[in-house]
Amino acid sequence: MPRTSKKKPLYTTIHGQLRSKIFNGSFLPGEMLPSESQLCMEFQASRETVRKGLKELESEGLIYSRAKIGYFVCTPRHSDFTVNFTEYIEGCTTQYKNIHGILPDERVQKALDIQPNQVVIEFEQLTINPEGVIIAYSKKYLPYEKAHPSVEGELNYAVFPEITMPKLDTFSLYTSIRISAVAADDTLAEIMQCSTGEPLLLVERFFIQQDEQLAGYALFYVKQPYGQLNGMSGYRL
Amino acid sequence: MPRTSKKKPLYTTIHGQLRSKIFNGSFLPGEMLPSESQLCMEFQASRETVRKGLKELESEGLIYSRAKIGYFVCTPRHSDFTVNFTEYIEGCTTQYKNIHGILPDERVQKALDIQPNQVVIEFEQLTINPEGVIIAYSKKYLPYEKAHPSVEGELNYAVFPEITMPKLDTFSLYTSIRISAVAADDTLAEIMQCSTGEPLLLVERFFIQQDEQLAGYALFYVKQPYGQLNGMSGYRL
DNA sequence: GAGTGGTCTAGACCACATG
DNA sequence: ATGTGGTCTAGACCACTCT
Numbered sequence: 001m002p003r004t005s006k007k008k009p010l011y012t013t014i015h016g017q018l019r020s021k022i023f024n025g026s027f028l029p030g031e032m033l034p035s036e037s038q039l040c041m042e043f044q045a046s047r048e049t050v051r052k053g054l055k056e057l058e059s060e061g062l063i064y065s066r067a068k069i070g071y072f073v074c075t076p077r078h079s080d081f082t083v084n085f086t087e088y089i090e091g092c093t094t095q096y097k098n099i100h101g102i103l104p105d106e107r108v109q110k111a112l113d114i115q116p117n118q119v120v121i122e123f124e125q126l127t128i129n130p131e132g133v134i135i136a137y138s139k140k141y142l143p144y145e146k147a148h149p150s151v152e153g154e155l156n157y158a159v160f161p162e163i164t165m166p167k168l169d170t171f172s173l174y175t176s177i178r179i180s181a182v183a184a185d186d187t188l189a190e191i192m193q194c195s196t197g198e199p200l201l202l203v204e205r206f207f208i209q210q211d212e213q214l215a216g217y218a219l220f221y222v223k224q225p226y227g228q229l230n231g232m233s234g235y236r237l
Numbered sequence: 238m239p240r241t242s243k244k245k246p247l248y249t250t251i252h253g254q255l256r257s258k259i260f261n262g263s264f265l266p267g268e269m270l271p272s273e274s275q276l277c278m279e280f281q282a283s284r285e286t287v288r289k290g291l292k293e294l295e296s297e298g299l300i301y302s303r304a305k306i307g308y309f310v311c312t313p314r315h316s317d318f319t320v321n322f323t324e325y326i327e328g329c330t331t332q333y334k335n336i337h338g339i340l341p342d343e344r345v346q347k348a349l350d351i352q353p354n355q356v357v358i359e360f361e362q363l364t365i366n367p368e369g370v371i372i373a374y375s376k377k378y379l380p381y382e383k384a385h386p387s388v389e390g391e392l393n394y395a396v397f398p399e400i401t402m403p404k405l406d407t408f409s410l411y412t413s414i415r416i417s418a419v420a421a422d423d424t425l426a427e428i429m430q431c432s433t434g435e436p437l438l439l440v441e442r443f444f445i446q447q448d449e450q451l452a453g454y455a456l457f458y459v460k461q462p463y464g465q466l467n468g469m470s471g472y473r474l
Numbered sequence: 475g476a477g478t479g480g481t482c483t484a485g486a487c488c489a490c491a492t493g
Numbered sequence: 494a495t496g497t498g499g500t501c502t503a504g505a506c507c508a509c510t511c512t
Contacts, residue, residue, distance in 0.1 A: 234412050
């Protein structure tokens with residue numbers, strides 16, 4: 001009998017009980033689950049209902065199915081993490097420093113896969129905490145020739161979430177990220193008002209259109225311990 | 238007509254066509270999709286088949302449903318990234334440096350939520366590239382009292398994937414991660430044979446049991462540009 | 475009251491695995 | 494030949510929302 005006996009769907013109890021058996025080790029990774037028809041009898045349910053419960057486990061990544069053979073428990077991966085990154089940092093404000101067209105340096109050429117003579121627009125931005133201390137510095141580059149208005153809405157939203165409405169959003173691009181550590185060089189130290197050699201977390205993002213064209217490149221330097229990245233892997237009960 | 242006309246299931250074409258309409262902007266984020274019954278007519282399919290196609294979109298994160306109202310297109314998040322992290326670095330070897338019981342310093346006390354007098358086991362490890370250069374240094378801490386063999390298999394696998402068989406794996410824990418940049422202090426510089434102040438990427442991991450008990454803590458310092466972290470966000474066609 | 479999504483059933487046919 | 498999962502149908506009842 002369910003707890004408050006509201007009206008728990010059958011397939012969720014099937015899903016839940018199998019899930020428990022996976023978590024408590026009754027079914028070990030790699031093992032096969034009982035067949036659909038066995039589960040039908042066990043739970044006194046129709047086949048589609050049983051399949052619905054199994055489908056849940058499958059989309060959770062707990063099991064997979066091999067057609068005409070059976071269902072198997074997955075081996076959990078502890079190496080894939082979900083990490084959240086935004087330029088917004090709790091309690092801080094942002095300030096535009098500069099917006100202008102430039103010729104790309106080598107790094108930007110490579111990131112956007114463009115020629116040295118192709119103009120790009122550079123956006124510079126500072127993040128400042130309540131005490132007025134500069135915490136982060138960002139540079140963003142967009143190829144100039146891009147005037148596709150369809151892409152622009154999305155890109156602006158991705159690059160400048162603050163000033164764009166979510167409604168304009170589309171699925172026209174995805175983002176690749178690279179995280180590394182750097183020491184502030186003289187230029188960075190002057191801009192960010194820190195000492196040369198200070199360790200900074202560098203987050204680079206590549207904005208990629210669905211046709212694989214590179215639509216933008218962003219660098220985000222952040223002082224420590226601000227802007228640390230956090231994430232999760234595995235399954236939680 | 239499908240391409241090679243093998244035998245494409247109906248629900249995948251429903252899924253695919255709706256997916257295309259989302260990606261090409263025919264359905265914008267926040268908008269409502271046609272009702273199930275409308276889709277039944279449009280695709281000449283039964284309701285469960287239509288629902289199956291919609292379910293796929295839902296588990297992809299492209300749509301969500303509000304009961305008794307309709308299906309809506311999600312607003313894509315460009316701030317959640319999937320990042321892969323392993324201690325293994327292409328072409329490098331690992332070397333155990335030290336394994337012994339110690340009393341935890343403050344950082345480890347906080348990470349494992351234990352008392353200063355509770356012994357922990359410390360594992361030290363070096364990663365060395367083919368040229369013999371030290372690239373990374375890791376420290377791992379396990380509370381000593383833990384002798385639960387059930388947990389140990391999983392933990393050992395998570396902490397020492399090299400020396401444990403996947404079959405022993407269970408779902409008894411998940412991992413939290415924190416990424417930051419640090420400068421090598423004198424101690425680190427000596428261990429890693431680098432100069433004091435050199436920027437290092439620091440990856441901390443917390444191994445957490447399903448009952449929220451902390452089962453392990455790992456620090457991974459890696460020289461740049463080795464061990465950069467890469468990830469993705471958004472949807473790819 | 476009409477329309478919606480959520481759940482569930484009892485069939486059916488298929489193609490393929492394994493013995 | 495039997496059992497398996499994969500697909501699909503045509504119903505059904507429910508609880509809710511909208512107008």
